[in-house]
Every structure is written in structure tokens, then in C-alpha cells.
Amino acid sequence: GQQLNQSPQSMFIQEGEDVSMNCTSSSIFNTWLWYKQDPGEGPVLLIALYKAGELTSNGRLTAQFGITRKDSFLNISASIPSDVGIYFCAGRRQGGSEKLVFGKGTKLTVNP
């Protein structure tokens, strides 16, 4: 099945560092979402983006909807140990059903 190109695949950082991850596609999406998934759990919505160019923050998290509608990025500032997990981007195309297309995820490890 189709998946978005998400990078990096994994990151190992020190507590307090900033993190950046991104997602790209060859297709246009009209919605971009960022989820976090902990082991044994379902994805939890972090940020939703609905307009090209939109920049949205949720605490230490900031995400942007690319102007071309083909990409999005997520930044985490001043990382803490509980930021550990797998981060997924997801896009929804214009029209059709509401299906979400996901990236393969970025696994984040934060060393105290």
C-alpha cells in the first residue's frame, strides 16, 4: 500500500535538544496530521493542519503544512524523556473517502 516518505527513520538525541522530522509526498494532500504512538497503544493525535502554509503549535510541538501541499514537518523543542515514541505523519487527499495515508514513522529516543 501507499505510504508517505517520512524521515529520518530514527533519531537518538540528548534531553533538551530540539528535534525535526518531515514527511513528503508526490501527491497533494488537503490535510496533514501528526500522531505519536507508544508501544502497545494506538496513535494519538498531536497536531492537525488544514491549510497550505499553516503553522500550528501544541506546547513544545510545532508543525507546518507545506505550501506545495506535498510536505509537512514537525519540530519538538527542548525534548524530554517522555517524548520517546514513534511519530507518524498522515495525509488526507482532497475528495474521496476520509482515508489517511501514513508515513513509516520516526522512532525517537531521548537520552536523559
Added chain:
Amino acid sequence: ETGVTQSPTHLIKTRGQQVTLRCSSQSGHNTVSWYQQALGQGPQFIFQYYREEENGRGNFPPRFSGLQFPNYSSELNVNALELDDSALYLCASSLFGGGEETQYFGPGTRLLVL
């Protein structure tokens, strides 16, 4: 918590068997989508149900089928299980026609096919 619940949490089946997974949507939501997440991958869309009818389907064979009930809860049925069906099955509920339709996921059912 999202308010989306799934049962069972874990399940072990053998090849050729059939399985039914259940999902209760978040209060006020009228749409349920099902996803399959293989180990190390992102979720893959199976299908979506709205007003008790299938409203979009991903690239999954007909042995994957579903139901939605008047209370908007849903079932995913998989017949003739194969080893590759081993995965985490996620349901997500949303409010179709509500404008900014965001999907909220349940904790998933982990299925192991032996």
C-alpha cells in the same frame, strides 16, 4: 484517552480460521475507519463505514469485511486467516461532514496468526 475502545486487546488464531474484532466509536462520531499496522510500518487503510455502509476501501481482499451498527460501533471480520494477517488492527472514529474531520484511534487489537 480518545474514547475509542477496541476488543479484544490480543488474539491468537491459526491459519484458515476466522476472526471478528470490535470497535466502539467516540461519542458524537458517526464514522469508523479500520487500519492494519504491520510491525515497523505505518497503519494501512482497510475500509471505512459511514451510516452503516462501506464508504471507501483500501487495497485489501474481500475476505476482509466489516459492519457498522446503528450506534456507530463497528466490526472487522477476516476470513481464511493467513500468516501475513498478523498485525495490530486499529479503528479510528470521526465525524463525517463536520468540517475538519480528524480521526481518533483506539488502542488496537493485536492479532497473531500461527
